[in-house]
Amino acid sequence: TGSSDEAKSDPEGYKVYSAFTLDAAVQRRLGTRLALEMSVRTESREMSLIKSETDESPIGSVEVLPLTLLLQYRPEMGETVRPYVGIGANLTVVWEKSGGLDATDLSPSVAPAVQVGSDFRLSDRVFLNVDLKWNPWRTDIKADGSTLAHLQIDPLALGVGVGFRF
Numbered sequence: 001t002g003s004s005d006e007a008k009s010d011p012e013g014y015k016v017y018s019a020f021t022l023d024a025a026v027q028r029r030l031g032t033r034l035a036l037e038m039s040v041r042t043e044s045r046e047m048s049l050i051k052s053e054t055d056e057s058p059i060g061s062v063e064v065l066p067l068t069l070l071l072q073y074r075p076e077m078g079e080t081v082r083p084y085v086g087i088g089a090n091l092t093v094v095w096e097k098s099g100g101l102d103a104t105d106l107s108p109s110v111a112p113a114v115q116v117g118s119d120f121r122l123s124d125r126v127f128l129n130v131d132l133k134w135n136p137w138r139t140d141i142k143a144d145g146s147t148l149a150h151l152q153i154d155p156l157a158l159g160v161g162v163g164f165r166f
Contacts, residue, residue: 008152017046035072060099086115090135111136
């Protein structure tokens with residue numbers, strides 16, 4: 001994902017950084033044009049609190065695990081290039097915290113997910129995959145039962161990978 005975004009937050013002033021991620025997916029064809037895909041990836045996100053234009057304080061980092069289930073439409077367009085679009089749902093959970101966030105709780109998020117991509121055939125069983133996924137992440141940062149902030153983050157993940165057909 002590799003982005004640096006000022007999160008929509010209440011109260012305002014949170015900035016969220018991310019890095020490259022690892023993603024794994026399993027797909028099941030449901031006929032010639034439909035497929036069901038389940039994917040999981042890990043994301044490491046650093047968070048800062050912006051107090052003024054010149055004062056940004058790191059508050060910690062989180063490791064999140066987005067799980068996505070997508071129904072894909074794959075039109076018949078030939079054997080070499082196979083574009084697709086997908087729509088589904090995403091569950092994002094936080095599984096590790098550090099720094100000032102270690103003493104807080106971050107709520108899980110359930111949200112819609114959208115995907116566009118294409119498979120490029122390299123051989124009968126191997127293909128190159130390129131896709132773009134969007135799934136919003138909404139979480140509350142809580143400490144001692146009180147909500148400190150509500151964050152709205154809209155990550156856009158560009159994926160490039162190698163796939164194998166069995």
